Amino acid sequence: MARNIGSRYTAHQILGRGSAGTVWLGEGPEGPVAIKLLREDLASDQELVGRFVQERTALLGLDHPHVVAVRDLVVDGNDLALVMTLVRGTDLRTRLDRERRLAPEAAVAIIADVADGLAAAHKAQIVHRDVKPENILLDMEGPLGPGGAHPALLTDFGVAKLIDTPRRTKATKIIGTPDYLAPEIVEGLPPRAAVDIYALATVLYELLAGFTPFGGGHPGAVLRRHVTETVVPLPGIPEELWQLLVQCLAKAPASRLRASELAVRLRDLLPLLAGIPPLEVDEPGPEENDQQPAAYDEQQYTPAAEEPRRRGAVPLVPGSAPDSNRDTHTSMRVPAPDELAGGPLGTARAPRAPGRPRPGSARNKAASVRKRRITLGAAAVLLCGAVAVGGWLATGGGDGGGAPQDSENSAPATP
Template identity: 65%
Template sequence: MARNIGSHYTAHRVLGRGSAGTVWLGEGPDGPVAIKLLREDLAADPDLAERFAHERHALLGLEHPHIVGVRELVVPSGETGAGSAAAAGPADGPPAGDGAGGEIALVMDLVRGPDLRTHLTRERRLAPAEAVAITAGVASGLAVAHAAGIVHRDVKPENILLDTSGEQPRALLTDFGVAKLIDEPRHGGKSGVVGTPDYMAPEIVEGLPPRAAVDIYALVTVLYELLAGFTPFGGGHPGAVLRRQVTEQVAALPGLPDELWELMQQCLAKAPASRLRAAELASRLRELYPALRGLPPLDLGDPTLDEERERPADEELVSAAPARAAVPLVRGAAPDSERATHTRMRVPDADELAGGAHGTARAPRAPGQPRAGSARHSTAGARRRRRLAVTVAGAAVLAALVGWLLSSGGGADGPAEEGGDGRAPAAEIAVVEGPPTS
């Protein structure tokens, strides 16, 4: 059913749905367009509508062959504050009109072709040359955005469209600025982190402010997925994915040219400062492209099938949770020995690790080496253990003697032995008290 968006556009049918809203095929004064309607719960937030209105120049000003252009921005008329436009049209043009029903909508160029997730699901893996060409194009678009001070923050295959109207498919990055605007604190409160765990940089997981380097990390994660068919740290519970992003090293891809793999490793570094900038990444990838022509997709087998073959039969029902398409569960890589460097955290020394007399953490030690603070290897500890052993043995003897006395009719009211007072012989008492001390 058609619906009016603003005063210039009409939405006809749904093209796709995402985490932030729904994309419609629409019609405007200049022909077909794509209209992204934000979810109703987001559009109902007056602060979010105001932030979108304030960011209109950033949203409308990004122009690049590898970025989906935003033509107009529609926001509710009553939520933008006094003196502000109800809808933001082109930077030099008139407003688009009031948002219908309190809607927030971005009117974008229509891209004729699938998103990268659909393409990857169909192809399973891409040849290195194709994967590098797509990544280089998106990196060049990111370079323009980063130069304008805009960080995407949600680079993933679903946000990369493939324009198939020309001779060669052209990759375009969409949804610029949406994650940032939705994730901003409202009235000084805390907001949840917006993003997809498989592509989230370690510094975001640890709560650091997202800079341009997070887009580089996410984009090269996409490149890894295009080549391998799965993300480096994906699979399983989202919390486990986030933990791997911080603690594990990326696993190498067999058969990949060394220069390309070294470039990917650099951009997947835990330390943001170690990663390349977007313009550098685009340039380096284009330099590598000629040598990659003709190489077939990597032959890595199917990790999902491998997991199924190795899993015991009685575990099949336990692991019944559905896996994301093209992102199967992968085995954990070796722990990253430099995991603390990306946050510049101070590493505790050996004394702090030992924890002192009441500490719980222990410094690594060779087999057989005494552990710091342990009484197990001390002389005093050995004496205490000997006294305890003798006492326990004496108590056992006493218990046996009392049982014998009771069974023979002795005890406090019966005939006493050796002294008539019901007590055990003096020699037995000496044993219970332990050996004489020097």
């Protein structure tokens, strides 16, 4: 059913739903558009509306071939909407779900496009804050690039910042998707341009490997890995590409490349990647008991026991059905420093022999506890048996000089 958005736009049909709102296929004075209509509770938040208006000039001024342009911002009664250029294509998550992993040349070409878009945004002092495959669109009508990659455009600029008002997310909360959060965000520092580089490098790793470097399982465990663990190497890619990934996944924000540098370096690597097929990488197995310390709010973090382990983004709302565009602008508590302290820096989800737990994991600790319990139980049984035999001998049951007894019908004499 069509509905008017302000006085200039008409929304015709829903393209997708997310936690922040609904995306519609719409029509404006200049033709088809995509309209992101934010939730009613957001539209009724006067502080957010004020921030929305303040960001208007910056968002409208962000014009780049690899950014989905914001063409208008509408504040009309209960409607709060971003009007964007309509991209004829799909998002990168949909392609990943279909192909699981991409050939290195295509993956690097896509990420180089997005890095170009981020460079323009960062130059305009805009930080995206939620770079992930769901927010990268592939233009199916554009010319094919290296490796047959379609042009990539980054979308949803400004949405995370709009929702992250001081009243809505206090100092103990964070905004974003766990798999792609930079360590400084987990530690409660303000988001700067380097967080987008970390997230984009995480997406590149996922395109190559089929899984994120620190994702999988309990959301609290994912956050801890970003801070305490190092990334697992990927075999089969040139060393130059691997070193680039490591640099952009550095724990220290200052060690990462700027977006413009990353785009140039990635394009320089494209000739080395021509013809390399998608990698054959085994995804790390789940850690059944990879839980957080008791200090975490288990009602907020713990998924249902039967919930399957997911590739890609881990939802912050346990048991929630995935959105069609998988928006996850959900606040989450920042772990305290002692909760993040997990001993010396380790390697994220290191490979292990089939059927054997990774050393130091909760599963390994649980196995050790079970082994100790079995040992103690066996010792207790042996002790009880020894006491019983000793008592029988002491009462004459084992005295060869006593009167003969019927072994089947007689019991040892009692004193």
